[in-house]
Amino acid sequence: MRTPRDLLDVVVVGAGMVGAAAALALDRAGLRVALVDARVDSAPTAADPVDLRVVAVAPHAERLLERLGVWRDIIGVRAGPYCRMHVEDALGGASLDFDAADYGWPRLGHIVENRLVAGVLNAAIAREGRIRAEIPAAFARAEPASHGMRVHLADGRRLDTRLLVGADGAASPVRVDAQIGVDGGEYGQSALVCHVEHDSAHAGTAWQRFLPSGPLAFLPLADGRSSIVWTLPLARAGKLRDADPEVFEAQLAKASDGRFGAVRLCSPRATYPLRRQIAQRFAAPGLVLVGDAAHVVHPLAGQGVNLGFEDVAALLAVVESARGAQRALFAATDLSRWARERRSEATLAARAFDGLNRLYAIADGPLVPLRQFGLGLVDRIVPIKRRLAERAAGIRAG
Numbered sequence: 001m002r003t004p005r006d007l008l009d010v011v012v013v014g015a016g017m018v019g020a021a022a023a024l025a026l027d028r029a030g031l032r033v034a035l036v037d038a039r040v041d042s043a044p045t046a047a048d049p050v051d052l053r054v055v056a057v058a059p060h061a062e063r064l065l066e067r068l069g070v071w072r073d074i075i076g077v078r079a080g081p082y083c084r085m086h087v088e089d090a091l092g093g094a095s096l097d098f099d100a101a102d103y104g105w106p107r108l109g110h111i112v113e114n115r116l117v118a119g120v121l122n123a124a125i126a127r128e129g130r131i132r133a134e135i136p137a138a139f140a141r142a143e144p145a146s147h148g149m150r151v152h153l154a155d156g157r158r159l160d161t162r163l164l165v166g167a168d169g170a171a172s173p174v175r176v177d178a179q180i181g182v183d184g185g186e187y188g189q190s191a192l193v194c195h196v197e198h199d200s201a202h203a204g205t206a207w208q209r210f211l212p213s214g215p216l217a218f219l220p221l222a223d224g225r226s227s228i229v230w231t232l233p234l235a236r237a238g239k240l241r242d243a244d245p246e247v248f249e250a251q252l253a254k255a256s257d258g259r260f261g262a263v264r265l266c267s268p269r270a271t272y273p274l275r276r277q278i279a280q281r282f283a284a285p286g287l288v289l290v291g292d293a294a295h296v297v298h299p300l301a302g303q304g305v306n307l308g309f310e311d312v313a314a315l316l317a318v319v320e321s322a323r324g325a326q327r328a329l330f331a332a333t334d335l336s337r338w339a340r341e342r343r344s345e346a347t348l349a350a351r352a353f354d355g356l357n358r359l360y361a362i363a364d365g366p367l368v369p370l371r372q373f374g375l376g377l378v379d380r381i382v383p384i385k386r387r388l389a390e391r392a393a394g395i396r397a398g
């Protein structure tokens, strides 16, 4: 196959938070990029109601979004800063508190709507007009070619590229097409999400309580309400999603031990079945997987999309270092190293979140006092606590 005249450097499939960030980052690095998605929502404005899906964005992800010139637009609409984090064990009440001020940091992160982040990134892509946006268009399949990859869209068109980036979410048609398997499985739990008003102020604290049925989080929204992420066994999550609002509110107040006083539901409720899933390879010749296409982790630590943004930042570093050394872009050795490092980071994170989820599901026996003791101890040992805070805030310890 001769090198096609309209050869692209990168085709990104998936214009969600991670894919749109990848496309913009690689475009800013001077590459010829196309972005393919079956559909993209516009960014909500400040007048729109707060969307149900939110994420805790860590400082390192904020820095990437700042570098891409979109962070200002995101917080210009709304973002809930949080400066404190409280984690407690429902059995026995041991707790761990982090305060950004203790480390001289302005905050630990922001709670932001998924739709806002993806919408603002896609708006920047449309405004700047350099990226070839194939939206709406669906990825159908890809085949290796001498120049990299030939990508076939469902409407019959094709794109030739040096590198295909699969950022197409947990079900990733790109990953499936490349016959890359996944490790992991179902948790048998769902995350129930909704927004609530409450009597006691959240005071900019991301609050999490580990119950034997799963963790319950109150994430502080900019408007004083909280976004709930409540992990529950599948059947109970479905029942609570469909229960009368008063029943739901009473159960939520009880599960939060009355910490926020009376709670009032002020949004629809939705449930997301949870799974752990790590792609067996994050790269193949001419192909890399990023974001949920590569890894899906338990939401208890709020790290899923943050890991995805780290994939993007690391891929950008690979491009910049190849450029700096005047080496060919996307050399197999560079992509393999990137994939090894990213897979090991995601696997470690997924296992740690799994372990925590299991540890706190234990309702009795000797491990319960032991974990109480452990939590209390961590709260008192300053260097360990600092390292944990750095992990939670996505600030890399040296």
Ligand SMILES: Cc1cc2nc3c(=O)[nH]c(=O)nc-3n(C[C@H](O)[C@H](O)[C@H](O)COP(=O)(O)OP(=O)(O)OC[C@H]3O[C@@H](n4cnc5c(N)ncnc54)[C@H](O)[C@@H]3O)c2cc1C
Residues within 6 Å of the ligand: 013, 014, 015, 016, 017, 018, 019, 036, 037, 038, 039, 054, 055, 056, 057, 114, 137, 138, 139, 140, 167, 168, 169, 170, 172, 173, 191, 193, 229, 272, 290, 291, 292, 293, 299, 301, 302, 303, 304, 305, 306, 307, 308
């Ligand atoms: C309840 C819950 C709470 C969470 N909380 C947090 C948190 O606090 N912090 C955090 O970091 N993470 C959190 N996460 C994880 C986070 O939401 C995900 O990691 C993130 O949304 C994944 O983004 P993505 O861009 O990789 O994939 P997606 O958002 O799934 O985007 C994939 C894109 O690919 C497109 N696509 C799919 N198939 C095709 C095709 N054939 N052709 C073209 N396009 C296609 C889709 O249209 C979509 O736009 C949470 C997850 C859950 C379930």
